[in-house]
Every structure is written in structure tokens, then in C-alpha cells.
Amino acid sequence: MFEARLAKGAIFKKILEAVKDLLTEASWDCGDMGITLQAMDNAHVSLVSLNLRSDGFDKYRCDRNLTMGMNLGSMSKILKCAGNDDIVTIRAQDNPDTVTFVFESENGEKQSDYEMKLMSLDLEHLQIPETEYACVVKMPAGEFARICRDLSQFGDSIVISCSKQGVKFSASGDIGSANVKLAQSSNVDKEEEAVTIEMQEPVSFTYACRYLNFFTKATPLSAQVKLSMSPEYPLMVEYAIDDIGQIRYFLAPKIEDDDN
């Protein structure tokens, strides 16, 4: 028997919004520690790694480890039926063919349940080693989303350069070029609006706008976003999810051809 109950059901709604455009289907791995999801997009360019710790749930029970393959489009449709203040419970048997979502209104007067068929997925799992990144930028999530949206009007890719002075986003294309510079914030009164940079060495990499714009769909989950970059390594974009876990996106950089 598996059961996970989250009073802030809106979190599930936001998580689905944050992944459903990038992934069509994914496996949810449930175990003692909590729920994890790891999946690459079709082109194997980016990867989503979601982690929800069991202690972050209001009630969590998982008798046996189980993997539930779900169509994220269908799952999103179901979660759209939940109200923003609803309590969401996910429930499944030990060897399930289906999963049940239960939505309860705050005052307990309305309860609805939705059952969804599971699918058997054969997905590749990647091992993501823990690394020290050369540059870690923390900034307001809304600001990052705005920059990605604005710059994607100029070209297919965005160059993110990070130095002691600050972090610079640039793009260029047929209509011209665009540069956005952010300096480290001097006042740290409002943690949520701060821009902080931890840097070992300056870096500059090119990333596809298309994917960054998929990642920023997670903006409603968190006030701050963390961008981590290293040479010869994918970009990591991380959004914290309250005190229950985090969603991480990895994106392979665009590579300059050697013979150019």
C-alpha cells in the first residue's frame, strides 16, 4: 500500500505544470525516503530530477518500493480538477495497475477521487554525480523567467557568462542583440530578491532558449532559482519546493564545433 497526503495540494499542481511540457511520460519512484522522478526529454538534451522527501508530506506510507509510469498529460488533466486549497492524497496498491488521486476541500465538505491507468515504461536512468560547480548563481526565479522569455525573441540560444562583477545573459540573432547584466545585490535584507554569486572561476556557456523556457515553468514553485555551471558539465537549474524537496533540471550546453 502506498499513500502520500499533502495538505498544500497546489504543490502537485505546480509540479505538473513544471514538467508536463518537457516530458510526455515519466516514472514516479516511491520508496521509504519519498518520491523521486527522473526523466530525460525525447532528444536526451535535458533531464528533470524531482525529489519529494517523505517527511515533507502530512502523511506518508510506502510498504514496498514501487515505480509508477504515468502519462504526465493525463496526470496534469486530473490535477487541474483539484482546487488550489485542496488536500491531495495519492494512493496505490502494492502492485498497481492504477493510481488514485483524492482531492478534499479545506472544510472537508467535498471529496473527489480520480483513478488513472498506469503505464509500463522502459526509461533509461542516468547517474548524476554530486559535483562542485565552478559558478553558482542564486537569483529571483521570476527575474530569470523574464530574462529567458525576453532574450528568446532574439535568438535560439542564450549565453550565460558569470564573473566577479556579476552574471550576464546575452542573445543575438537576425534582429539584433540583447544583453542583460545582474550585479550581486548589496543589501541582503530581502533574501528572496537577492542575487548572489559563488564563484571559483569565471565561466561562459551557450544554452538553448527552448529548454530554458521549459525550465522556467517551475517558477511558481519557488521565489529563488539556483543556476550551477561548470566547464564540461551540464547546467543545473534548481527550484526548491517549500520544505519538501526540490526540482532540478539539467541541460547539456551547446558546443562550438572544433573545426570552425
Added chain:
Amino acid sequence: MCMYQFLVAVRQEGANLTSADGETTSHLMGMFYRTIRMVDNGIKPCYVFDGKPPEMKGGELAKRAERREEAQKALSQAEEQGNQQDIDKFSRRLVKVTKTHVDECKQLLKLMGIPFVEAPCEAEAQCAALVKAGKVYGTATEDMDALTFGSNVLLRHMTFSEARKMPIKEFHLSNVLAETGLSQQEFIDLCILMGCDYCDSIRGIGPKRAIELIQKHRSIETILQHLDKNKYTVPEEWQFSEARRLFVEPEVADPADIELKWVEPDEDGLVAFMCGDKGFNEERIRNGAKKLSKARNTTTQGRLDSFFKVLPNPNAGKRKGYPVRPADDVSFPVFALAVAVPSAIY
């Protein structure tokens, strides 16, 4: 691969496209636009031309020649009867790629800055060698031999026209082997059983029987020991071991000596060749050259698989059938394309 296709497909009212003095140009047009389409989509193609066919292929080639003769006869018959549809049908079957066609294609590729390799023998074998050496990501061909030769990634329908809406299919040899539970050696034997270009197969054994037999007995030799000779006729002097040798150690040029270089296209050279000699529209050719040049200067998208290791899947082998996944976004873009060249020109 594609030259026959172009000569067959690119034609009007039963005749090939020609330049002012009557030379065929269908193949150049096909090669030019299709290459641009690939480059435009971020693929770096490398063409591999067939060399001389191995002697073992004689039987298969004789069969093809026979079919040609039949088509020739049918064509004259159709002409007598004046049946336009049949004339079209049979003249398509008579299309022949000549040495001139091949040379012109090579010249065109050179001007476009696209590398090509002349295989000493079978193009698919050379492609597989390039894949194994890590020079290219995969082989694009319609010929399943590429897997038998050990090319880990095979793409089919790579250059089909967009109008046909045919998705590109990606085959991974490692997955095929894992799911069938065969080694490469056994896989080769299986391919020979199912029929290859080099020798006959056993009559009455189709794909289904073949895979059962291989999974049970693991090699053709053991299968022959156990096979009911009254039920199935094994070809006389069956040269399966020779065929096997051709798959295991085919004649290929050492990939270490091959340098693949994509260079800036020679726009004026292209215009001179395609417009001056062959009568193509100058504006279109210049546009094409610009596309090639633009694509060269954009960066390529990396893939996550090259950074993170894929963990072994505990569920592998549970699923039935061959793992085929549509490769809608192929993002590691270097491919070897096998180009079939008829044996007659050697």
C-alpha cells in the same frame, strides 16, 4: 543508398531531369537538396560510397541482373502495347547509376564542403567501422546489414521526403542484442539464417524459426547438427562460414586514417558547376550555399548522455520485440550515409 532513389523519383513524364545537352541531373538535385536539409537540421553528414562488391555477392548480383532483364522485356512489351503506366513502371526498374553519376556526386559534395569516404568494399561495413571508431554517431541506411556489421546505431528513413511523414527510426544494436539475448556472433548467424546478400538461406526457415533456432543452439553449426534434413533443405555447399567471415572482418579502410572535415562550401564553385554545366537555377543554388554556410556557424546542441552515465536498467529484457524509438530530435549529429554504387562501374 540514395542515388537510385533520386534517379527513380526525380523525373518528369518518364524521363530524368536533364541539362540542356541531355545529361541526367536528377541525382545532383536530390543530393544537393537532401544534404542541405540534413545540414539545416543540425546533422553533419558524411557520405560513404560503396566500393567493389565482395565476390560472395555474385549470386545476389546475378539475381538482380536477371530481374533487370525481365523488366527490360516487360518494358518493350509495354511499349508495344502503348501502356503508359507500365512503361513508367518498368523504366523505373531499369534505372542505372553510372560512374559519371557517382563522380558528379562526389564533385558536388566536395564543393559543398561535405566529407565523403570511398569504402574499399561494402559501404555499410565501412560505416560500421566509422561508428565503432567513434568518428560518427550512427549509420543512416535502409540496409539492415549495418547492424550485422556491428554499427551500434542505425537510422532508417533518414532522408525520406517530408511529404511522406515517415518518422526516422533509430535502432540500437546493443538493445537488440540485450533483448534477444544474443551475442554479436550469434546475431550474425541469425542474419545469415534469415537471408543475407552473400549466400542462400535454408528453405522453410523464416525469421521466426531462425530466432528460435539461434536462441536454442547458438550457432549455425549446431543448428545443422540438430536440423531435420528431410524437412528442410540445406543449400549444397552452403558457404555460411564464409559469409560470416565477411560480416566479422569485412574489408574496410582503417578509420584511424580517415579524417572527416566539414569545410566552408565553395559558393562560386557550386554555381559554376550546378548552373554553368548543369543548368540549375542560380538563385536557388546560392540560397542553398548560404544555408550550408549558416549551419556551419551555429553551435550544436550537446546531449546529456555524453555527460552522465546510463545506469543499467533492471527491467531490461522484460519487454518483447525490438526496441525501436522514434528519433524525432537527433541531436548528436554526425552520421555516415551509405551510398550504394553499382558493381558494373568497377
